[in-house]
Amino acid sequence: MADRFGADQPGNAHSGDAHSGDAHSGGEYPPAEHRPAEHVVSRRRPVARAVRRLPLLVWLVLVWVMLWGTFDVGTVFFGVLVALLVTAVFPAPPIATNIVVRPWRFLQLVGFLAWDMVISTVRVSWQALRHGPGARAGIVAVTLVTNSDHLTAMVANAISLAPGTFVLQVDRVNRICYVYTLGMRQEDAPSVRRGVLAWERRVVHAVGSRAEVTMVDAHVAEERASR
Template sequence: MIRRGMRHLPMIVWLWLLWVLLWGSASRVVLLGGLLVATVVVAAFSLPPVLTGTVPRPLRVARLLVHLMADLVKSGTIVAWQVLRHGGKTSTAIVEVPLSVDSDLLITAVAEVSTMTPGTLVAEIDRRRRRLYVHALPVRDQRDIDRRKSEVRAVERRVVRAVGRGRTARNRSVPGRPEDT
């Protein structure tokens, strides 16, 4: 029972924090009530453990957030310039990006962090083939496509380093992707 509770501790903490944020108060009633509600929800519903086999690393999470902020500023500037310069005629593309991770949590995290940066939107996730289809702008040539792929792969590496080991496919072949050497 205690072991099951420990596996679900990240979900309990997340639900509890969400409860407190939604109430907008840190009173004793809200804190205790939120903890009670989060525990009951996790106990009543058979939710999968959130961080199976992963160990969050606070310094790496901080580094991920710093990179995200830098990406937001850089890409926001690029998107604003493209809109001012080209308006609705900005060139775009859907870029297929193979992933190495094989965990729903990590794939979702990579997709979310990639989508947060302006000029990039994950249009589709192919879970079976471990692919993200990213709508990107501006894209003028193959070099821009390759740059977008490498940016998403860099996000993937930072997410894996930040949230733990996760099951990666580095030692397995990914269909349509040359092996990393």
């Protein structure tokens, strides 16, 4: 069973009764109300609004394909229909972001998602066969490097797609994701944290701005220098 964690302790990893620090070493970030580059697009520009919704449609189709676990014409076709239906029935205000799609990096991200689903399925199956209902689990509080609502949502979805791991809660003020991990031991907390930050780095390299790419790369360099 997963152990209880304290939401008021940013950066703590929890498995069993152990706690380990997880604070980001970078500088302070502005509060949510002062974050730039995310604002509502005027409804007087329907073409620009439609173009800006394309990434959402692509992401919904990708999630649909991943959930079905098959990639064929029929799955993609119905994924497009479902994505159009969702965006039509539940229209969200069009948001202008600093997201920049890099095709090669985006394809790499999709490949990592597919591979991680396969590996995670095997890992969860092994835990179920070996431990059954007594399988251990833990919750790790991971402080993200970037401070974008959209990137945070993408990272949380990427983590939660794979069996055995999902984001329980997101603390946007402190940029913390609380990640539940099946089969986790006390000494696995640092590796879980590195895995979450690796997902953030892949997402940022795929769709993040140049400044955000520089930010995550600098964080990696700092981590390597501190070892």
